[in-house]
Amino acid sequence: MNETGLSEEKIRNILNDSKGQDLKYERVLSSMCTYPHRIAVQAHMQFIESNMGDFGLFRGTYNLEKEILSSIGDLLHKADAVGYMTTGGTESNIQAIRSMRNLFLQSEKYQKSLKSGQKYVRPNLVVPESAHFSFDKVSDILDVELRKASLDDELKVSVESVKSLIDENTIGLVAIAGSTEFGQVDPIKALSDIAVEKNIFMHVDAAFGGFVLPFLKKSYEFDFKLPGVTSIAIDPHKMGLSTIPAGILLFRDFHHLESLKADTPYLTVSTQYTLTGTRSGAAVAATYAVINHLGKEGYRKTVSRCMELTSYLLDKLAEINVYPLIEPLMNVVALEIPKCDIVRSRLAKEFNWQVSITQNPHGLRLVIMPHVSFEMIDSFVSDLKKVLDSLE
Numbered sequence: 001m002n003e004t005g006l007s008e009e010k011i012r013n014i015l016n017d018s019k020g021q022d023l024k025y026e027r028v029l030s031s032m033c034t035y036p037h038r039i040a041v042q043a044h045m046q047f048i049e050s051n052m053g054d055f056g057l058f059r060g061t062y063n064l065e066k067e068i069l070s071s072i073g074d075l076l077h078k079a080d081a082v083g084y085m086t087t088g089g090t091e092s093n094i095q096a097i098r099s100m101r102n103l104f105l106q107s108e109k110y111q112k113s114l115k116s117g118q119k120y121v122r123p124n125l126v127v128p129e130s131a132h133f134s135f136d137k138v139s140d141i142l143d144v145e146l147r148k149a150s151l152d153d154e155l156k157v158s159v160e161s162v163k164s165l166i167d168e169n170t171i172g173l174v175a176i177a178g179s180t181e182f183g184q185v186d187p188i189k190a191l192s193d194i195a196v197e198k199n200i201f202m203h204v205d206a207a208f209g210g211f212v213l214p215f216l217k218k219s220y221e222f223d224f225k226l227p228g229v230t231s232i233a234i235d236p237h238k239m240g241l242s243t244i245p246a247g248i249l250l251f252r253d254f255h256h257l258e259s260l261k262a263d264t265p266y267l268t269v270s271t272q273y274t275l276t277g278t279r280s281g282a283a284v285a286a287t288y289a290v291i292n293h294l295g296k297e298g299y300r301k302t303v304s305r306c307m308e309l310t311s312y313l314l315d316k317l318a319e320i321n322v323y324p325l326i327e328p329l330m331n332v333v334a335l336e337i338p339k340c341d342i343v344r345s346r347l348a349k350e351f352n353w354q355v356s357i358t359q360n361p362h363g364l365r366l367v368i369m370p371h372v373s374f375e376m377i378d379s380f381v382s383d384l385k386k387v388l389d390s391l392e
């Protein structure tokens with residue numbers, strides 16, 4: 001740190017320079033984030049100092065959070081769901097599984113087995129092979145064994161594989177409503193039935209899909225309407241067009257949230273259920289602003305434009321003989337392309353396009369976010385053709 005500070009002007013120049021080095025979303029086809037809506041940006045700045053870690057001081061922001069939770073709860077068919085605004089899908093997933101694990105370890109059945117002299121066995125969690133990498137962090141942090149269920153040929157988790165991995169130390173299941181790599185939706189109804197039958201918890205990771213699925217023409221069952229679903233992660237900072245960091249974790253019942261309770265003796269409020277302490281009130285205000293400004297109609301429009309762009313992209317790609325690995329359900333497209341790693345790096349180096357890849361099966365991955373335009377797609381497909389032609 002410098003002994004004496006730099007002038008505001010000097011700092012502004014440095015920041016402008018750094019901002020100039022950041023990529024513009026107009027070249028980005030790999031991210032699940034996008035430009036936040038301007039009303040979210042304004043609200044974020046207005047509430048910039050608000051700390052939800054000590055919400056007794058920020059009652060106004062706290063009330064906004066309560067309203068967000070009930071409107072998103074309502075969207076997910078449980079207006080009285082409980083939870084809080086997280087920093088994103090990762091924190092929501094960690095906390096959802098932490099609650100499952102805590103309740104499992106406290107359960108009578110588990111306590112009895114310990115008393116009868118049974119050795120400690122690491123609890124396990126059954127997740128689809130396509131689960132987001134945050135579940136590897138979950139496993140490490142919570143000391144829970146991850147059991148990865150295989151996928152069928154449409155890249156949905158195989159219900160048979162999930163069933164075969166469940167045993168008496170299984171704390172719960174994870175289903176994905178919009179997988180990060182393929183945008184696929186697991187057979188959530190069938191998984192919910194299993195969770196009910198086996199009396200285990202079930203978390204739905206709708207970090208990306210939560211702000212897409214309810215607004216598509218086709219309807220999917222993935223939320224609290226299904227009786228087995230005990231928690232859901234949904235991210236306003238992805239397709240919700242809010243600012244970063246904005247995630248939401250919702251539980252069906254209060255006792256799930258309660259299992260995360262910590263005492264906070266020196267704050268204005270005496271308990272906390274969150275993972276982080278200090279927490280952004282700005283992202284809360286931003287989320288309130290954008291969801292109330294857009295409403296269902298606004299999100300339907302946004303999603304429908306992204307889907308139009310997605311089918312336009314597929315048409316253009318078909319003209320150059322490039323096809324998707326699965327028919328996209330949402331605005332995530334995985335393409336069957338030879339030598340995708342080389343293609344990816346050449347697209348970046350020669351044409352300044354950021355695309356991503358899928359692991360298994362290996363493919364080129366594109367996310368068609370609201371910042372994408374028809375012109376962007378035309379120019380991308382023409383650049384992709386140049387790279388593919390020169391490959392042969």
Ligand SMILES: *Cc1c(COP(=O)(O)O)cnc(C)c1O
Pocket residue numbers: 032087088089090091093132134176178179180205206207208235247
């Ligand atoms: C993006 C994503 C996450 C992680 O969310 P972050 O906000 O990046 O922490 C988790 N699950 C799914 C399905 C995602 O798409």
